[in-house]
Amino acid sequence: MLSGRLNSKLVLVTGASRGIGRAIAYGCADAGATVLCVARSARDLAQTVADITSAGGRAAAYACDVTDVVRVSAVFSQVRAEYGGVDIAMLNAGVGDEPTELEASDPQRWTEVVATNLFGAYYCARAAIPLLKMRGGGRIVMVGSGLGHHGHVKHSAYSVSKAGLWMLVRVLADEVAQHHISVNELIPGPVLTHMTRPATDPSSVFSIESEWVKQPEDVVPLALFLATQPEPGPTGQSFSLMRRTR
Ligand SMILES: NC(=O)c1ccc[n+]([C@@H]2O[C@H](COP(=O)([O-])OP(=O)(O)OC[C@H]3O[C@@H](n4cnc5c(N)ncnc54)[C@H](OP(=O)(O)O)[C@@H]3O)[C@@H](O)[C@H]2O)c1
Numbered sequence: 347m348l349s350g351r352l353n354s355k356l357v358l359v360t361g362a363s364r365g366i367g368r369a370i371a372y373g374c375a376d377a378g379a380t381v382l383c384v385a386r387s388a389r390d391l392a393q394t395v396a397d398i399t400s401a402g403g404r405a406a407a408y409a410c411d412v413t414d415v416v417r418v419s420a421v422f423s424q425v426r427a428e429y430g431g432v433d434i435a436m437l438n439a440g441v442g443d444e445p446t447e448l449e450a451s452d453p454q455r456w457t458e459v460v461a462t463n464l465f466g467a468y469y470c471a472r473a474a475i476p477l478l479k480m481r482g483g484g485r486i487v488m489v490g491s492g493l494g495h496h497g498h499v500k501h502s503a504y505s506v507s508k509a510g511l512w513m514l515v516r517v518l519a520d521e522v523a524q525h526h527i528s529v530n531e532l533i534p535g536p537v538l539t540h541m542t543r544p545a546t547d548p549s550s551v552f553s554i555e556s557e558w559v560k561q562p563e564d565v566v567p568l569a570l571f572l573a574t575q576p577e578p579g580p581t582g583q584s585f586s587l588m589r590r591t592r
Pocket residue numbers: 360361362363364365366367384385386387388390410411412413438439440441442462466489490491492533534535536537538539540541542
């Protein structure tokens with residue numbers, strides 16, 4: 347444990363209670379960071395933190411629904427008070443949608459998907475910027491999706507939410523570059539997690555023979571690459587682990 351690439355860094359990871367976010371949290375802790383783990387499930391977050399600390403790492407849990415802007419502000423204020431800022435914000439929290447044509451979609455569920463994947467990332471990025479500035483700059487990594495670039499029938503909510511996220515990356519990257527903050531998108535491609543298991547849509551990327559179907563741990567090297575890019579480094583860019591563009 348503690349290979350040192352992120353020694354003395356404070357990394358906040360949303361969606362750290364399971365799946366890709368938990369793997370990224372472990373990976374950052376293993377690289378020496380103090381990891382601030384955010385998600386709704388206090389019990390699952392406690393498990394993430396316990397696993398990191400029992401392996402010799404440093405982590406803390408913050409139960410928070412990222413769709414609740416008041417709660418997001420409160421959590422980031424607490425982090426500011428306890429740690430004096432953050433160096434890297436990994437905005438990974440997200441939900442999938444059930445394959446449904448738009449005409450038959452449930453407006454409440456459609457709104458929840460966009461609220462989590464896009465508004466949640468917006469609330470967290472907005473709250474993270476002052477904390478990154480306190481540390482003289484840093485990195486924002488947003489976990490996007492290939493569906494945000496090319497869309498997919500029966501997945502309008504998810505595709506729209508991730509398309510919005512990709513635009514958020516590009517606009518925000520230009521806004522905060524002067525503050526030594528980079529903003530990039532990480533596209534994991536298909537990963538076996540709670541969100542995708544089982545992949546029910548036969549036309550999904552999980553059914554493409556040549557696609558690389560990953561475990562959450564397979565996403566960690568790219569997350570660490572983006573977290574450790576020296577100044578000035580890339581910004582406003584999309585980095586993908588997919589093997590196909592569609
Ligand atoms: N798996 C894939 O194939 C794939 C492909 C492309 C992109 N992605 C993206 O990767 C990210 C992680 O997905 P995953 O596959 O790891 O899914 P997952 O295993 O279901 O994990 C999702 C994480 O997000 C958290 N979360 C969900 N809603 C939240 C909310 N309202 N507030 C706070 N936290 C919330 C969950 O924790 P709680 O339930 O405890 O809140 C959980 O920690 C998502 O943004 C997803 O869109 C995944």
